[in-house]
Amino acid sequence: MPAETHVAQGPIGPDEVYRILRERLAEILEIDEDRIKLESSFTQDLDADSLALIELVEALEEELGERTVGLRIDAEDLGDLGTVQEAVDYVVARLGS
Amino acid sequence: MGTQRITVAVDAMGGDKAPGEIVRGALDAVSELGVDVLLVGQENAIEPLLPDGRRVPGVALEHAGEVVGMDEDPAAAARRKKDSSLVRCAQAVREGRAQAMVGAGNTGATMAAALLRMGRVRGISRPAIAVPIPVPAGTRHQLLIDGGSTVDCTPEWLAQFARMGREYARTRLAVDEPTVGLLSNGEEPGKGDELRKRTFSLLEKVPGFNGNVEGRDLMHGTVDVVVTDGFTGNIVLKTLEGALRAAVELVFGVLDSTPEAKEAGKVVAPLLLDAAAVFDPDLTGGAVLLGVDGVCVISHGSSSARAIVNAVRVAQECVETGVVGRLKESIDAG
Numbered sequence: 001m002p003a004e005t006h007v008a009q010g011p012i013g014p015d016e017v018y019r020i021l022r023e024r025l026a027e028i029l030e031i032d033e034d035r036i037k038l039e040s041s042f043t044q045d046l047d048a049d050s051l052a053l054i055e056l057v058e059a060l061e062e063e064l065g066e067r068t069v070g071l072r073i074d075a076e077d078l079g080d081l082g083t084v085q086e087a088v089d090y091v092v093a094r095l096g097s
Numbered sequence: 098m099g100t101q102r103i104t105v106a107v108d109a110m111g112g113d114k115a116p117g118e119i120v121r122g123a124l125d126a127v128s129e130l131g132v133d134v135l136l137v138g139q140e141n142a143i144e145p146l147l148p149d150g151r152r153v154p155g156v157a158l159e160h161a162g163e164v165v166g167m168d169e170d171p172a173a174a175a176r177r178k179k180d181s182s183l184v185r186c187a188q189a190v191r192e193g194r195a196q197a198m199v200g201a202g203n204t205g206a207t208m209a210a211a212l213l214r215m216g217r218v219r220g221i222s223r224p225a226i227a228v229p230i231p232v233p234a235g236t237r238h239q240l241l242i243d244g245g246s247t248v249d250c251t252p253e254w255l256a257q258f259a260r261m262g263r264e265y266a267r268t269r270l271a272v273d274e275p276t277v278g279l280l281s282n283g284e285e286p287g288k289g290d291e292l293r294k295r296t297f298s299l300l301e302k303v304p305g306f307n308g309n310v311e312g313r314d315l316m317h318g319t320v321d322v323v324v325t326d327g328f329t330g331n332i333v334l335k336t337l338e339g340a341l342r343a344a345v346e347l348v349f350g351v352l353d354s355t356p357e358a359k360e361a362g363k364v365v366a367p368l369l370l371d372a373a374a375v376f377d378p379d380l381t382g383g384a385v386l387l388g389v390d391g392v393c394v395i396s397h398g399s400s401s402a403r404a405i406v407n408a409v410r411v412a413q414e415c416v417e418t419g420v421v422g423r424l425k426e427s428i429d430a431g
Contacts, residue, residue, distance in 0.1 A: 030219065051212070051223070054172050058213050 109138030111202020122405025171205030
Protein backbone atom coordinates (compact mmCIF):
# COMPACT_ATOMS: atom_id res chain seq x y z
CA MET A 1 0.00 0.00 0.00
CA PRO A 2 1.54 3.35 -0.98
CA ALA A 3 1.92 6.22 1.43
CA GLU A 4 -1.16 8.36 2.02
CA THR A 5 -0.71 11.01 -0.62
CA HIS A 6 -2.71 12.41 -3.52
CA VAL A 7 -5.90 10.68 -2.76
CA ALA A 8 -8.98 12.79 -2.95
CA GLN A 9 -10.17 14.93 -5.83
CA GLY A 10 -7.35 14.66 -8.35
CA PRO A 11 -4.06 16.53 -8.43
CA ILE A 12 -3.91 20.11 -7.26
CA GLY A 13 -2.09 22.38 -9.67
CA PRO A 14 -0.47 25.77 -9.17
CA ASP A 15 -3.60 27.67 -10.23
CA GLU A 16 -5.69 25.92 -7.64
CA VAL A 17 -3.07 26.45 -4.93
CA TYR A 18 -2.89 30.14 -5.87
CA ARG A 19 -6.67 30.47 -5.71
CA ILE A 20 -6.85 28.85 -2.28
CA LEU A 21 -3.88 30.80 -0.99
CA ARG A 22 -5.34 34.11 -2.13
CA GLU A 23 -8.68 33.33 -0.61
CA ARG A 24 -7.26 32.32 2.75
CA LEU A 25 -4.69 35.11 2.90
CA ALA A 26 -7.35 37.70 2.11
CA GLU A 27 -9.42 36.36 4.99
CA ILE A 28 -6.49 36.46 7.40
CA LEU A 29 -5.31 39.93 6.44
CA GLU A 30 -8.86 41.20 5.93
CA ILE A 31 -7.98 42.71 2.59
CA ASP A 32 -9.45 42.45 -0.90
CA GLU A 33 -8.25 39.43 -2.84
CA ASP A 34 -7.41 41.73 -5.74
CA ARG A 35 -4.54 43.15 -3.72
CA ILE A 36 -2.86 39.76 -3.67
CA LYS A 37 -0.83 38.99 -6.78
CA LEU A 38 1.78 36.38 -7.55
CA GLU A 39 4.55 38.93 -7.34
CA SER A 40 3.29 40.40 -4.05
CA SER A 41 5.79 40.43 -1.22
CA PHE A 42 4.23 39.21 2.01
CA THR A 43 5.90 41.80 4.15
CA GLN A 44 6.38 44.80 1.88
CA ASP A 45 3.19 44.69 -0.19
CA LEU A 46 0.76 42.93 2.11
CA ASP A 47 2.01 43.78 5.63
CA ALA A 48 1.81 40.12 6.55
CA ASP A 49 3.98 39.40 9.60
CA SER A 50 5.22 36.04 10.83
CA LEU A 51 2.06 35.28 12.79
CA ALA A 52 -0.11 35.96 9.74
CA LEU A 53 2.06 33.58 7.73
CA ILE A 54 1.65 30.91 10.37
CA GLU A 55 -2.10 31.41 10.22
CA LEU A 56 -1.86 31.05 6.44
CA VAL A 57 0.14 27.85 6.65
CA GLU A 58 -2.32 26.37 9.15
CA ALA A 59 -5.19 27.30 6.86
CA LEU A 60 -3.48 25.76 3.81
CA GLU A 61 -2.64 22.58 5.68
CA GLU A 62 -6.22 22.33 6.82
CA GLU A 63 -7.78 22.91 3.40
CA LEU A 64 -5.28 21.07 1.26
CA GLY A 65 -4.89 18.36 3.88
CA GLU A 66 -8.50 17.41 3.29
CA ARG A 67 -7.65 16.71 -0.33
CA THR A 68 -4.08 15.52 0.03
CA VAL A 69 -3.58 13.53 3.16
CA GLY A 70 -0.40 14.23 5.02
CA LEU A 71 0.49 17.65 3.63
CA ARG A 72 2.82 19.29 6.07
CA ILE A 73 4.49 22.64 5.71
CA ASP A 74 7.58 23.14 7.85
CA ALA A 75 7.58 26.22 10.02
CA GLU A 76 11.32 26.62 9.38
CA ASP A 77 10.63 27.16 5.68
CA LEU A 78 8.30 30.09 6.26
CA GLY A 79 11.10 32.60 6.57
CA ASP A 80 12.29 31.81 3.06
CA LEU A 81 8.95 32.49 1.43
CA GLY A 82 9.14 36.13 0.40
CA THR A 83 6.43 36.33 -2.21
CA VAL A 84 3.11 34.72 -3.04
CA GLN A 85 4.73 33.04 -6.07
CA GLU A 86 7.37 31.46 -3.84
CA ALA A 87 4.68 30.20 -1.49
CA VAL A 88 2.65 28.71 -4.34
CA ASP A 89 5.76 27.00 -5.74
CA TYR A 90 6.65 25.69 -2.32
CA VAL A 91 3.20 24.24 -1.67
CA VAL A 92 3.01 22.69 -5.15
CA ALA A 93 6.39 21.08 -4.60
CA ARG A 94 5.24 19.74 -1.24
CA LEU A 95 2.11 18.35 -2.80
CA GLY A 96 4.20 16.56 -5.37
CA SER A 97 6.81 15.21 -2.99
CA MET B 98 -35.93 23.57 31.14
CA GLY B 99 -32.62 23.59 33.00
CA THR B 100 -29.60 25.54 31.91
CA GLN B 101 -26.98 23.44 30.16
CA ARG B 102 -23.79 23.09 32.16
CA ILE B 103 -20.74 24.77 30.78
CA THR B 104 -17.68 22.68 30.03
CA VAL B 105 -14.28 24.26 30.56
CA ALA B 106 -11.21 22.61 29.06
CA VAL B 107 -8.30 22.85 31.50
CA ASP B 108 -4.69 22.33 30.45
CA ALA B 109 -3.62 19.99 33.22
CA MET B 110 0.03 20.10 32.19
CA GLY B 111 0.49 23.89 32.06
CA GLY B 112 2.11 25.83 34.90
CA ASP B 113 4.87 25.50 37.47
CA LYS B 114 2.65 23.42 39.77
CA ALA B 115 1.16 21.15 37.10
CA PRO B 116 -0.40 18.74 37.13
CA GLY B 117 -1.09 18.47 40.90
CA GLU B 118 -2.43 21.93 41.69
CA ILE B 119 -4.15 22.25 38.33
CA VAL B 120 -6.05 19.01 38.70
CA ARG B 121 -6.98 19.83 42.29
CA GLY B 122 -8.23 23.24 41.19
CA ALA B 123 -10.22 21.72 38.35
CA LEU B 124 -11.89 19.27 40.74
CA ASP B 125 -12.68 22.08 43.18
CA ALA B 126 -14.12 24.15 40.34
CA VAL B 127 -16.54 21.36 39.45
CA SER B 128 -17.87 21.14 42.99
CA GLU B 129 -17.84 24.88 43.74
CA LEU B 130 -18.98 26.40 40.46
CA GLY B 131 -21.31 23.86 38.93
CA VAL B 132 -19.33 23.55 35.72
CA ASP B 133 -18.03 20.48 33.95
CA VAL B 134 -14.31 20.22 33.32
CA LEU B 135 -12.45 18.55 30.51
CA LEU B 136 -9.01 17.81 31.91
CA VAL B 137 -6.52 17.60 29.09
CA GLY B 138 -3.09 16.11 29.56
CA GLN B 139 -1.07 12.96 30.03
CA GLU B 140 -3.36 10.28 31.43
CA ASN B 141 -0.67 8.57 33.45
CA ALA B 142 0.10 11.86 35.22
CA ILE B 143 -3.51 12.89 35.81
CA GLU B 144 -5.28 9.67 36.71
CA PRO B 145 -3.41 9.11 39.99
CA LEU B 146 -4.55 12.58 41.06
CA LEU B 147 -8.23 11.83 40.59
CA PRO B 148 -10.01 10.51 43.68
CA ASP B 149 -11.72 7.72 41.78
CA GLY B 150 -9.65 7.11 38.67
CA ARG B 151 -11.32 9.03 35.85
CA ARG B 152 -14.87 8.40 37.02
CA VAL B 153 -15.48 11.70 38.74
CA PRO B 154 -18.87 13.28 38.02
CA GLY B 155 -18.44 16.43 35.97
CA VAL B 156 -14.85 15.61 35.06
CA ALA B 157 -13.81 14.13 31.72
CA LEU B 158 -10.25 13.28 30.81
CA GLU B 159 -8.70 13.70 27.38
CA HIS B 160 -5.26 12.29 26.81
CA ALA B 161 -2.64 14.50 25.21
CA GLY B 162 0.74 12.97 24.48
CA GLU B 163 2.77 16.17 24.41
CA VAL B 164 3.45 19.10 26.72
CA VAL B 165 4.41 22.62 25.72
CA GLY B 166 7.26 23.85 27.92
CA MET B 167 7.44 27.32 29.41
CA ASP B 168 10.58 28.11 27.43
CA GLU B 169 9.43 26.90 24.02
CA ASP B 170 8.94 29.17 21.04
CA PRO B 171 5.21 29.98 21.19
CA ALA B 172 4.24 29.86 17.53
CA ALA B 173 6.41 26.85 16.72
CA ALA B 174 5.11 24.93 19.72
CA ALA B 175 1.49 25.66 18.89
CA ARG B 176 2.06 24.52 15.31
CA ARG B 177 4.24 21.49 15.88
CA LYS B 178 2.73 20.06 19.04
CA LYS B 179 -0.77 19.30 17.87
CA ASP B 180 -1.01 16.51 20.43
CA SER B 181 -0.12 18.83 23.29
CA SER B 182 -2.54 19.48 26.14
CA LEU B 183 -2.54 23.16 25.24
CA VAL B 184 -3.44 22.75 21.57
CA ARG B 185 -5.97 20.05 22.41
CA CYS B 186 -7.71 22.44 24.83
CA ALA B 187 -8.06 25.05 22.10
CA GLN B 188 -9.22 22.38 19.68
CA ALA B 189 -11.88 21.25 22.17
CA VAL B 190 -13.30 24.78 22.21
CA ARG B 191 -13.20 24.97 18.46
CA GLU B 192 -15.08 21.68 18.14
CA GLY B 193 -17.65 22.69 20.74
CA ARG B 194 -16.68 19.97 23.22
CA ALA B 195 -15.84 22.78 25.62
CA GLN B 196 -17.13 26.36 25.76
CA ALA B 197 -13.94 27.81 27.22
CA MET B 198 -10.34 26.92 28.03
CA VAL B 199 -8.06 27.69 30.95
CA GLY B 200 -4.28 27.43 30.86
CA ALA B 201 -1.48 28.38 33.24
CA GLY B 202 1.39 27.41 30.97
CA ASN B 203 3.39 29.21 28.30
CA THR B 204 1.46 32.45 27.70
CA GLY B 205 2.70 33.05 24.17
CA ALA B 206 1.95 29.48 23.14
CA THR B 207 -1.52 29.76 24.68
CA MET B 208 -2.15 32.83 22.59
CA ALA B 209 -0.83 31.14 19.45
CA ALA B 210 -2.82 27.93 20.06
CA ALA B 211 -6.03 29.86 20.71
CA LEU B 212 -5.46 32.03 17.67
CA LEU B 213 -4.70 29.12 15.36
CA ARG B 214 -7.39 26.74 16.61
CA MET B 215 -10.21 29.16 17.48
CA GLY B 216 -9.47 31.85 14.91
CA ARG B 217 -9.51 35.62 15.22
CA VAL B 218 -12.44 37.92 15.70
CA ARG B 219 -13.00 39.74 12.43
CA GLY B 220 -11.65 43.27 12.63
CA ILE B 221 -9.04 42.38 15.23
CA SER B 222 -5.50 41.98 13.97
CA ARG B 223 -3.92 40.66 17.14
CA PRO B 224 -5.25 39.22 20.38
CA ALA B 225 -4.52 40.97 23.65
CA ILE B 226 -4.61 39.91 27.29
CA ALA B 227 -6.97 41.87 29.51
CA VAL B 228 -5.68 41.74 33.08
CA PRO B 229 -7.73 42.98 36.01
CA ILE B 230 -5.70 45.16 38.36
CA PRO B 231 -7.13 45.72 41.84
CA VAL B 232 -7.98 49.21 42.98
CA PRO B 233 -7.49 48.94 46.73
CA ALA B 234 -9.84 51.71 47.81
CA GLY B 235 -12.90 49.82 46.60
CA THR B 236 -14.07 46.63 45.05
CA ARG B 237 -13.70 47.74 41.46
CA HIS B 238 -10.97 46.73 39.09
CA GLN B 239 -8.97 48.48 36.47
CA LEU B 240 -8.15 46.62 33.27
CA LEU B 241 -4.71 46.59 31.74
CA ILE B 242 -4.60 45.55 28.10
CA ASP B 243 -2.29 44.10 26.74
CA GLY B 244 -0.68 42.13 29.57
CA GLY B 245 1.84 40.39 27.31
CA SER B 246 0.22 38.80 24.32
CA THR B 247 1.51 40.97 21.50
CA VAL B 248 4.93 42.44 22.17
CA ASP B 249 5.46 44.50 19.02
CA CYS B 250 2.38 46.56 18.26
CA THR B 251 1.22 49.08 15.70
CA PRO B 252 -0.91 52.10 16.67
CA GLU B 253 -3.87 50.49 14.92
CA TRP B 254 -3.56 47.37 17.06
CA LEU B 255 -3.44 49.45 20.25
CA ALA B 256 -6.62 51.21 19.14
CA GLN B 257 -8.22 47.79 18.68
CA PHE B 258 -7.05 46.82 22.18
CA ALA B 259 -8.79 49.92 23.53
CA ARG B 260 -12.07 48.94 21.90
CA MET B 261 -11.81 45.37 23.14
CA GLY B 262 -10.87 46.48 26.64
CA ARG B 263 -13.79 48.85 26.75
CA GLU B 264 -16.28 46.20 25.70
CA TYR B 265 -14.82 43.74 28.18
CA ALA B 266 -15.03 46.29 31.01
CA ARG B 267 -18.63 46.88 30.08
CA THR B 268 -19.52 43.20 30.04
CA ARG B 269 -17.43 41.79 32.85
CA LEU B 270 -16.87 44.75 35.16
CA ALA B 271 -20.36 46.19 34.66
CA VAL B 272 -19.06 49.68 33.86
CA ASP B 273 -21.60 51.45 31.65
CA GLU B 274 -19.27 53.84 29.88
CA PRO B 275 -15.70 52.71 30.56
CA THR B 276 -12.98 55.31 30.36
CA VAL B 277 -9.73 54.58 28.54
CA GLY B 278 -6.19 55.83 29.12
CA LEU B 279 -3.03 55.30 27.08
CA LEU B 280 -0.06 54.40 29.27
CA SER B 281 2.75 56.83 28.58
CA ASN B 282 5.50 58.79 30.28
CA GLY B 283 3.42 61.90 30.79
CA GLU B 284 -0.18 63.06 30.69
CA GLU B 285 0.23 65.62 27.93
CA PRO B 286 -0.82 64.50 24.44
CA GLY B 287 2.66 65.01 23.01
CA LYS B 288 4.33 62.69 25.51
CA GLY B 289 5.67 59.28 24.60
CA ASP B 290 7.55 57.54 21.86
CA GLU B 291 6.37 57.39 18.25
CA LEU B 292 4.06 54.47 18.98
CA ARG B 293 2.34 56.35 21.80
CA LYS B 294 2.06 59.60 19.84
CA ARG B 295 0.52 57.92 16.81
CA THR B 296 -1.76 55.83 18.97
CA PHE B 297 -2.97 58.90 20.82
CA SER B 298 -4.44 60.41 17.67
CA LEU B 299 -6.25 57.15 16.86
CA LEU B 300 -7.60 56.80 20.38
CA GLU B 301 -9.15 60.26 20.20
CA LYS B 302 -11.83 58.60 18.08
CA VAL B 303 -12.48 55.91 20.70
CA PRO B 304 -15.38 56.73 23.04
CA GLY B 305 -14.32 57.24 26.64
CA PHE B 306 -10.71 58.12 25.83
CA ASN B 307 -9.30 60.28 28.63
CA GLY B 308 -5.83 60.84 27.23
CA ASN B 309 -2.52 59.60 28.55
CA VAL B 310 -2.09 58.05 31.96
CA GLU B 311 1.14 57.41 33.82
CA GLY B 312 2.42 54.45 35.78
CA ARG B 313 1.28 56.07 39.01
CA ASP B 314 -2.32 56.01 37.77
CA LEU B 315 -2.35 52.23 37.87
CA MET B 316 -4.31 50.81 40.83
CA HIS B 317 -5.94 54.17 41.42
CA GLY B 318 -8.95 53.88 39.20
CA THR B 319 -8.10 57.02 37.23
CA VAL B 320 -9.45 55.24 34.16
CA ASP B 321 -11.18 51.89 33.75
CA VAL B 322 -9.02 50.60 30.90
CA VAL B 323 -5.28 51.19 30.56
CA VAL B 324 -3.98 50.48 27.06
CA THR B 325 -0.41 49.52 26.27
CA ASP B 326 1.63 47.13 24.16
CA GLY B 327 2.29 43.61 25.42
CA PHE B 328 5.96 44.27 26.11
CA THR B 329 5.28 47.24 28.36
CA GLY B 330 2.21 45.63 29.86
CA ASN B 331 4.07 42.56 30.99
CA ILE B 332 6.81 44.66 32.58
CA VAL B 333 4.17 46.77 34.33
CA LEU B 334 2.50 43.70 35.80
CA LYS B 335 5.75 42.21 37.02
CA THR B 336 6.81 45.56 38.46
CA LEU B 337 3.56 45.88 40.40
CA GLU B 338 3.95 42.34 41.68
CA GLY B 339 7.50 42.98 42.84
CA ALA B 340 6.70 46.36 44.37
CA LEU B 341 3.73 44.98 46.28
CA ARG B 342 5.80 42.13 47.62
CA ALA B 343 8.48 44.57 48.76
CA ALA B 344 5.84 46.77 50.42
CA VAL B 345 4.40 43.80 52.29
CA GLU B 346 7.87 42.74 53.44
CA LEU B 347 8.57 46.28 54.61
CA VAL B 348 5.36 46.57 56.62
CA PHE B 349 5.69 43.17 58.25
CA GLY B 350 9.35 43.85 58.93
CA VAL B 351 8.37 46.97 60.87
CA LEU B 352 5.70 45.08 62.78
CA ASP B 353 8.37 42.62 63.86
CA SER B 354 11.05 45.17 64.71
CA THR B 355 10.42 46.02 68.41
CA PRO B 356 8.42 44.55 71.27
CA GLU B 357 5.94 47.42 70.99
CA ALA B 358 5.58 46.90 67.26
CA LYS B 359 5.01 43.21 67.80
CA GLU B 360 2.19 44.01 70.20
CA ALA B 361 0.65 46.36 67.65
CA GLY B 362 1.18 43.71 65.00
CA LYS B 363 -1.10 41.32 66.83
CA VAL B 364 -3.94 43.73 66.13
CA VAL B 365 -2.89 45.17 62.81
CA ALA B 366 -1.40 42.16 60.99
CA PRO B 367 -4.65 40.24 60.56
CA LEU B 368 -6.33 43.36 59.21
CA LEU B 369 -3.47 43.98 56.81
CA LEU B 370 -3.50 40.39 55.61
CA ASP B 371 -7.21 40.61 54.91
CA ALA B 372 -6.77 43.88 53.04
CA ALA B 373 -3.78 42.55 51.08
CA ALA B 374 -5.84 39.65 49.74
CA VAL B 375 -6.99 41.99 46.99
CA PHE B 376 -3.43 41.85 45.61
CA ASP B 377 -3.22 38.06 45.66
CA PRO B 378 -2.82 36.94 42.04
CA ASP B 379 -4.45 33.63 42.89
CA LEU B 380 -7.65 35.47 43.73
CA THR B 381 -7.68 37.79 40.73
CA GLY B 382 -9.11 35.07 38.55
CA GLY B 383 -6.91 34.99 35.51
CA ALA B 384 -6.64 37.17 32.48
CA VAL B 385 -8.78 36.84 29.38
CA LEU B 386 -7.34 36.62 25.90
CA LEU B 387 -9.49 38.97 23.85
CA GLY B 388 -9.67 38.92 20.09
CA VAL B 389 -9.87 35.18 19.55
CA ASP B 390 -13.13 33.53 18.59
CA GLY B 391 -13.64 31.68 21.85
CA VAL B 392 -13.10 32.07 25.57
CA CYS B 393 -9.49 31.58 26.66
CA VAL B 394 -8.44 32.40 30.22
CA ILE B 395 -4.77 32.58 31.10
CA SER B 396 -3.79 32.04 34.71
CA HIS B 397 -0.37 32.96 36.03
CA GLY B 398 2.49 30.48 35.79
CA SER B 399 2.67 29.59 39.48
CA SER B 400 -1.08 29.08 39.79
CA SER B 401 -2.34 27.22 42.82
CA ALA B 402 -5.52 25.19 42.91
CA ARG B 403 -7.33 28.31 44.16
CA ALA B 404 -6.05 30.28 41.15
CA ILE B 405 -7.41 27.62 38.81
CA VAL B 406 -10.82 27.71 40.49
CA ASN B 407 -10.91 31.45 39.99
CA ALA B 408 -9.72 31.19 36.41
CA VAL B 409 -12.48 28.67 35.69
CA ARG B 410 -14.91 31.06 37.34
CA VAL B 411 -13.82 33.83 34.96
CA ALA B 412 -14.20 31.45 32.02
CA GLN B 413 -17.67 30.51 33.19
CA GLU B 414 -18.70 34.15 33.56
CA CYS B 415 -17.30 34.98 30.13
CA VAL B 416 -19.41 32.23 28.57
CA GLU B 417 -22.51 33.16 30.53
CA THR B 418 -22.26 36.84 29.71
CA GLY B 419 -21.44 36.18 26.07
CA VAL B 420 -18.22 38.17 26.13
CA VAL B 421 -17.01 36.99 22.71
CA GLY B 422 -20.35 37.57 21.01
CA ARG B 423 -20.67 41.05 22.46
CA LEU B 424 -17.11 41.84 21.48
CA LYS B 425 -17.85 40.81 17.90
CA GLU B 426 -20.96 42.95 17.78
CA SER B 427 -19.08 45.90 19.19
CA ILE B 428 -16.22 45.58 16.69
CA ASP B 429 -18.65 45.09 13.79
CA ALA B 430 -20.51 48.22 14.83
CA GLY B 431 -17.21 50.13 14.70
